Amino acid sequence: MPKVVIPRAIVTADPVTGQVACIPDQAVVIEGDVIVEVGDARTTLEKHPGVEPQRFSNSLLTPGFVNGHHHVGLTPVQLGSEDSNLESWLAIRTANPEIDLGVDTAYSAIQMIRSGITTVQHLQGWYDSDVADPLAAGRAAIDTYARIGMRASYAKLIRDQNFFIHSDDLELLAGIPEQYHARYRSMVEAFRAPLEDKLTTFTVLKEDYADNPLIAIQLGPCNFHWLSDAALERFGELSAQTGAPIHLHFLESIYQSLYLDRRAGAQRVDYLSKSGILSDRLTLGHGTWLGPADIEAxxxxxxxxxxxxxxxxxxxxxxxxxxxxxxxxxxxxxxIDEAGINDDHDMLQEMRLIYTVNREPGMSKRKVSAEQVFAMATVGGARTTGYGNGHGTITAGAPADLVLFDENRLRHPFQLDGVSEVELLVQRSRNDTITDVMIGGQWVMTDSVLTTIDEAAVTDEVVRQCAAVDREKHRADREFATALDTAVRDWFIQEYGF
Known part of the structure; x- marks a missing residue:
């Protein structure tokens, strides 16, 4: 028996053009984990006699949102690392303690679902356990999403060369106190496992989860300056052979842009063409320092x-x-990456931030529209995951990933006409305006209560594990991380002049 969901209106992007529309009086018919029909409510119900529809007369129905770049649950700030510039931050966060990966994943999944996220692009690679046993670490995260019923596109972040600086990491030994040399050498060597050994994680996981419709396995070359040309070419080959999407951190910081100029010259992004990874299967994470020629490529x-x-x-x-x-x-x-602006993996806040900061000054200058932001959060992100078939939209053939927003809460305490539903969603939605979330045809949240995971138990376990952190060890780890941070800062200042 199919499910029939009838909201006050649906808000969705066109799967081809990306144009966003709000359409009232629609019924959405779901069979199994797929939307099979969307149309006029009265006509649709006549086609399905005997089916009792689920009516939400005061709600807007949207596709589930896609968090297209995610790493961890507990944020770096929670684990003792203040925000810094990227290169320094990577050094100082080596002191962060690790809690159980399954618990950490569940903690962030709860936050994401509450903000309407039904699909996450999980890019894993920060923890010691990722290096020690990458297959076990991958399964810990993936199996957690599977138990919750959340759609997850997983990639193990892989590197085969320098990590902390844009040269051989062992160059930093000259600036690190001798008492930390053995620890630092061990850390660097752990990153230097043979590339093919690391790629085994991709091939094994892809085979293991091939029959799970909620799980997709991607390729995760970590960052351009962390990869040799040979590694880039290997990723290009694998992507072409398997059809797997690629997610590559790229041009995130000013130093990465300067490094790209040195290595690629005027080619910049076009440099990726020779490896075969510059294709419609590639997503660049960040892209902060993209120039006109890069964007054209x-x-x-x-x-x-x-x-x-x-x-x-x-x-x-x-x-x-x-x-x-x-x-x-x-x-x-x-x-949302590591945390989001509020340190809480909140997609609604992330959308609002993007909408607010991308406005040029002046009466006739450009600004991003609410419709563009909504499309980015749904169909735009979906196109980077490889699920296909209308993912990120409310259309026949699309996965049944849906979010209900209570319009009374959206308009509370008062809202005059003149503001579109899309504008209202982007400007005024908060987590407490979301009442119900469906993923793959299953309600994972109803009436604001999560149904597939014990939220209180997860939170209690996070509290228990964090309370058990060895404070003395953490202080010692912070001393090492501070020494490494100093060496990293000195290297970049000497290398780039600032």
């Missing part, structure tokens, strides 16, 4: 960009030239 290849606005601001990286990217016809998704 992305547009020509049909590649995508993931806008990680909060992260770019928090780590002093800059701002994606979003208006130029959109004007060039490049597909754009939204990623």
């Amino acid at each position: 992305l547009s020509g290849a049909g590649a995508s960009v993931c806008n990680n606005c909060s992260s770019n601001f928090r780590l002093s990286s800059g701002r994606l030239p979003l208006l130029d990217v959109l004007d060039a016809g490049v597909n754009v998704g939204i990623g």
Whole structure:
């Protein structure tokens, strides 16, 4: 027996054009995990006699949102690392303690579902356990999403060369106190496992989860300066052979842009063409320092960009030239990255931030529209995940991933006419305006209560594990991380002059 959902109106982007519309009096018919029909409510009900519809007369129904770039649950700030510039931040967060990966994943999944996220692009690679046993770490995250019923596109972040600086990491030994040399050497060596060994994680996980419709396995070359040309070419080959999408951190900081100039010269983004990864299967995470020629190359290849606005601001990286990217016809998704501006993995806040900061001054200047932001959060992000078939939209054939917003709460305490439903969603929605969330045809939240996970138990376990952190060890780890941070800062100042 199919499910029939009838809201006051649906808000969705067209799967081909990306144009967003609000359409009243629609019924959405769901069979299994797929939307099979969308049409006039009265006519649709006549086609399905005997089916009792689920009516939400005061609600807007939207597709589930896609968090196109996610790493961890407990945020770096929660684990003792203040925001800094990216390169320094990577060093100082080596002191962060680790809690159980399954618990950490569940903690962030709860926050994401409450903000309407039904699909997450999980990019894993920060923890010690990711290095020690990447398959076990991958399964811990993926199986958690599967138990909750959340759609997850998973990639293990892989690197085969320098991590902390744009050269051999062992060069930093000259600036690190001798007492930390053995620890630092061990850390660097752990990153240097053979590339093919690391790629085994991709091939094994892809086979293991091939029959789970909620799980997709992607390729995660970590960042351009962390990858040799040989590694880039290997990723290009694998993507072409398997059809797997690629998510690559790229041009996040000013230093990464300067490094790209040194390595690629005038080619810049076009440099990726020779490896085969510059294609419509590629998503660039961040892209903060994209220039006009870079954007043109992305547009020509049909590649995508993931806008990680909060992260770019928090780590002093800059701002994606979003208006130029959109004007060039490049597909754009939204990623909350490590934390979001409020440290809570909130997609609604991320959308509002993007909408607010991308406005040029002057009466006739450009600004991003609410419709563009909504499309980025749904169909734009969906195009980077590889699920296909209308993912990120409310159309026949699309996955049944849906979110209900209570219009009474959206308009509380007062809202005059003149503001469109899309504008209202982007400007005024909060987590408490979302009442129900469906993923793959299953209600995972009803009447604001999560149904597939014990939220209180997860929170209690986070509290228990964090309370058990060895404070003395953490202080010692902070001393090491501070010494590493000093060496990293000195290297970049010497190398780039600032």
